[in-house]
Amino acid sequence: MIICKSPAELQKMRRSGLLVYGILEELKHMIRPGISTAELERLAEKRIREAGARAAFKGYYGYPCVLCTSINDEIVHGIPSSERLLRQGDIVKIDVGVELEGYYGDAATTVAAGGITPPLERLLRVTQESLALAIEQARLGNRLGDVCSAIQRHVEAHGYSVVREFVGHGIGQKMHEDPQVPNYGTPGQGPRLREGMVLAIEPMVNAGSADAKVLEDKWTAVTADGGYSAHFEHTVAITRNGPWVLTRP
Ligand code: MF3
Ligand code: CO
Numbered sequence: 001m002i003i004c005k006s007p008a009e010l011q012k013m014r015r016s017g018l019l020v021y022g023i024l025e026e027l028k029h030m031i032r033p034g035i036s037t038a039e040l041e042r043l044a045e046k047r048i049r050e051a052g053a054r055a056a057f058k059g060y061y062g063y064p065c066v067l068c069t070s071i072n073d074e075i076v077h078g079i080p081s082s083e084r085l086l087r088q089g090d091i092v093k094i095d096v097g098v099e100l101e102g103y104y105g106d107a108a109t110t111v112a113a114g115g116i117t118p119p120l121e122r123l124l125r126v127t128q129e130s131l132a133l134a135i136e137q138a139r140l141g142n143r144l145g146d147v148c149s150a151i152q153r154h155v156e157a158h159g160y161s162v163v164r165e166f167v168g169h170g171i172g173q174k175m176h177e178d179p180q181v182p183n184y185g186t187p188g189q190g191p192r193l194r195e196g197m198v199l200a201i202e203p204m205v206n207a208g209s210a211d212a213k214v215l216e217d218k219w220t221a222v223t224a225d226g227g228y229s230a231h232f233e234h235t236v237a238i239t240r241n242g243p244w245v246l247t248r249p
Contacts, residue, residue: 002170002178004196009103010237010244013172013198016053016105017235017246019098023047024109024247027067027096031111033088037069040094041080048098056097056104056175063219068095068108075204075212075221075229076108076166088114091124093231097175104175106200107247108233119207120228123160127205127230130154130183134201138236138243142193148185151203155183161210163229166221168202171235193238198246202233 005013026047027040045066048055055066063077070078070093071086078093086092095108110124133150155162168181179191183203206212208227215222223229237244 002191002197003172004194005172005198005237006196009172010196010198010239012101012103013105013235013237014246016098016100016103017107018249019048019051019053019100020096020105020107020235021247021249023096024094024107027094028109028111031086031092031113033114034085036082036085037078037080037092038082040069041065041067044096051100053098053100056099056106060175066096069093070220070231072228073223073226075163075206075223076231077219077221079217079219086113089116091116091120091228091230095231095233102173104171104173105235105247106171106175106233107235108202108231110230110232123205123207123228124230126155126158126160127203128232130203130205131201131232131234134203135234135236135243135245138193138199138201138238140193140195140238140240143188144179144181144190144193145185146187147199147201148182148190149187152184155203155205161206161208163204163206163210163212165212166204168200168233171198171200195238195240197238198235200233200235202231204229204231
C-alpha cells in the first residue's frame with residue numbers, strides 16, 4: 001500500500017530532507033585525496049546528533065554506520081573505514097538517511113576526489129541527468145513506470161547499464177515504504193502517481209555490465225566486472241504543483 005502524506009507531513013519530511021541535504025553538501029566539500037571515509041562518517045554522525053535527529057541506516061538490519069560510502073566499483077552500501085584513504089581519481093558515493101520527528105529523508109551523491117578522467121565524468125553526468133529526468137516524470141497524471149523508464153532510457157542510450165538488485169523506494173514514517181522504484185520499467189505501467197506520494201529515486205548506474213555481487217562483509221555491493229558505478233538519490237514528493245525535491249533547497 002502506498003501511503004500519501006498530508007501537507008503537514010510533507011513539511012516534516014522537508015525538514016528531514018534539508019538536514020540530509022546540508023550534511024551531503026558539507027561532506028562533498030571534504031572530499032579530497034588522503035581523506036578517509038571514517039572522517040566523513042564522524043562529521044555526519046555529529047551533524048545528525050546536533051539536529052536532534054536519528055541516523056536511519058545505523059542498526060538497519062545490523063548495518064554498522066550512519067553513512068554508506070562506496071568507492072569506484074562499489075555500487076552501494078560500502079562501509080566507512082579509517083583504513084581506506086581516497087586517492088586522486090577515485091569517485092565516492094555518499095548515501096545518508098535521517099529520521100527527524102518521525103519522518104525520513106534519504107539522498108545520495110557521487111563525488112570525485114581530485115580530477116577524474118572525461119569518461120568517468122560522463123558516467124557521473126549521465127547518472128545525474130537520469131535522476132533529473134526521472135524527477136521530471138514524478139507528477140500527477142503519470143504512472144510509476146514513467147519515472148522508472150526515464151532512468152533506464154537515458155542510461156542505456158549512453159551505453160551504460162542500470163543495476164537490478166537494488167531499487168528506489170517509497171519513504172515516509174519508514175525509510176522503506178511501498179512502492180519499489182526500480183531504475184528500469186515501462187512507460188504507462190504501474191500505479192498512478194497521487195498527491196502526497198513520496199519517492200526516494202536513486203539511479204545506480206554501471207559503466208559496464210549491470211551485474212552486481214556482495215562482498216564478504218555482507219554489505220558492500222560491487223560491480224561483477226570491476227567497472228565503475230555511480231549513484232545519485234533524492235527524496236521527491238508528488239504535489240499538485242509538480243515534483244518537490246525535498247532533499248534540495
Ligand atoms: N539509501 C539506501 C536505501 O535507500 C541506504 C540503505 S543502507 C542500509 O536503501 F544500511 F540502511 F540498508
Ligand atoms: Co534510498
